[in-house]
Amino acid sequence: MSKFSASDAAFSGFRLVRENLKTVAIWAGLMTVLSILSNTVAIQFFGPKLGAFLNYISDNSSPDPDELMRRMADLAPMMLWSLPYSLLVNGVIFAALNRLVLRHQDSRLAYLRLGMDEVRQAAVWLLASLVLMGVLFLGSALSGFLAGLGGPTGAFLALLCAVGSLGAMVYLAVRLSFASAATFETGRITLFRSLPETKGQFWPLLGAYLLAGVMSVIVILLIWMIVYAIGLVASGDFAATGKMMRADTSSLKAYFTPAGIVQALFSGVFSVLTTLIVFGPAPSIYRELKEGRAGGSADGGW
Template identity: 45%
Template sequence: MQQFSATDAALSGFRLVREHLKTVGVWAILMTVASLIVSIATIKLAGPQMATMMELSAEPSSDPQATLKAMEGMGPLFLFSGLYSLVVYSVLLTGVNRLVLRPRDGASAYLRLGADELRQAAVLFLVNLILLGVYFALVIVVAIIAGIGVAIGGSAIGVALGVLLGLAAVAALVFVAIRLSFAGALTFDTGKISIRGSWDLTKGRFWPLLGSYFVATVLALVVYLLLVVIIAVVGAALGGGIAAMGDAFNPDMTSLATFFTPAGIVRTLFSGVLSILVLLIVFAPAPTIYAQLKGRDLSDTFG
């Protein structure tokens, strides 16, 4: 059985940044522009409603009716947001796969709009649909068994059983997600949408994959928090004061004026860098491991 280095794979995102700094810079600029356009459109279309929803979600005992009322008329915005995310991540994830698996195909900074991206969009949709279906199935099973536990042994038994089953359900969901984690790389490499192929290729490799993905996720979280703190400090130094630090974590989308505070401007300028770094750290391990399992030479990718 072909092996791979879980540690090297977990650090593959950092290595891609080091070896392809110009490409990462182009991606960051494009992502910044896209995020800016989407933020302005969101504020113009539903800024006050978004602010109200955020306030309600922060309240533990918020009225569900008030939340539903705040969501009225936001269907088109949610649809646009979903399509935007699907298109952007399809293009970027295809770019990551191309960067790792076809490092010499560097025209247009590894970004395209073509058949590879369409297949990646289909894979994203199908994998998320599968995970959503698994999630709802597990929720129903947990609710039924916990209900039976309450009926037989009382509320304490039911709660304990619900907690244990909930943890088991999370573990099951993580297991399925990891077993499907090669779907994007496999589809890009073969030119055919392949979900089952990922399940077969990850067989017997769950624990090293989990370790690699976990380390990559922790590293991405550290980078994210570090950059957010830097953004907050720079925003405060530019005139926003201590209160500006909160804007970096919880931007006010009521209007353009409240969104583009000193901290908001800095956050917007750094948004592309933040998004691309996190994307590479989290998603580069999968195609890197896939390439190692296939015996590919990655010297052109990582130098």
């Protein structure tokens, strides 16, 4: 069985960033533009409701469930609109990520395309999300049913079911983590057929993904600390710095301020960095394992 180093794999996303700075800068710029455009559309049609919802969340540490659901229902049309947008963006960015790792020489247009590879990536991510959400939903429903039985036994069984459903979701997420890379490589939507690729690799993969996730959080926090430090030096007021970094989405006039543009800029940078650091290990490990089974070696680059 081919093996890999979980610790080395966890840092493969950082290597992708370091070795492809120009590409990362282009992706970050594109994501910034898309963030501004999507926010503009959302504010144009849902600005007041979106602003009220965000203010309610930020001002209430324990929001009322009924009021929260009512405010979310007001934003349902925006959520429906954002679904195809998110699928399109995910399809493009994950196809680009797989192309960067698996076809590194195909670097024209900074690995960005808009074709069937992107459509297949959007489809496989939608299918994987539906499967994982389905597992969690079934577990929650069964847990609620068991809790309804009452008594210590019912509560204990409900707890076991909840923990089991979370464990099953994590297990499936890890086992299906090569679906995106396999889909890109084969040119066919591959979900459960990618399971053999992760057979016997669950714990190393889980360790690599957890470490990558932790490192991603650390990087984001460090960037925010630097930004807040700069804002604090410039304004001399910590509270004002916090407000400066939170864009006002109540109207387009309020959004298109230095704070709104800064927030959109960092949103694009964070999105690209998170994608590379958190999701970069999966195709990198996939490539390493495939080359190990084939007796090949890496050709220098990602």
